[in-house]
Amino acid sequence: MINDWNATLSNLRKGGSAFAKHNPAVVTAYRGLNEALGQAKHLDNKTRELIALAVAVTTRCDGCISSHAAAAQKAGATVEEVSEALGTAVALNAGAAYVYSVRAIEAFEQMDQ
Structure with a gap:
């Protein structure tokens, strides 16, 4: 097992409570974003969570x-x-x-030598 994901989630929730205590405005705004997603009309919850999980992987x-x-x-x-x-x-x-490799080559080639 790479990680204990239940423990990760539990620790995140505990840490989130501490963060909310010290910066309630930001946490309230963040929670509002998530609540707004729950009111979406075109994607069901399962689809949104599959997208979110894929994005979570891309953002590590x-x-x-x-x-x-x-x-x-x-x-x-x-x-x-x-x-x-x-x-x-x-x-x-x-x-x-791939796209950022193309950009890096372009940047490299534009630099003064």
Whole structure:
């Protein structure tokens, strides 16, 4: 096992409570963003959580992975659906590396020698 994801989620929630105590305005605003997503009309909760889990992988956020893995499971996602969503994240990261490689070559070639 790489990580204990239940412990990660539990620790995140505890840390979030401490953060809320010290910076309630930011935490309230953040929670408002998440509540607004719950009112979306075109994507169901499972789809949103699959997207969120894939984004969590691309941003390399363990707290996000634990949170959205739990939420995707609660929303009824299957491991096959999660795997397909994560395949998209893998493809996107490879694509992003390609695009930024093109940019890096362009930058290198523009530098004065």
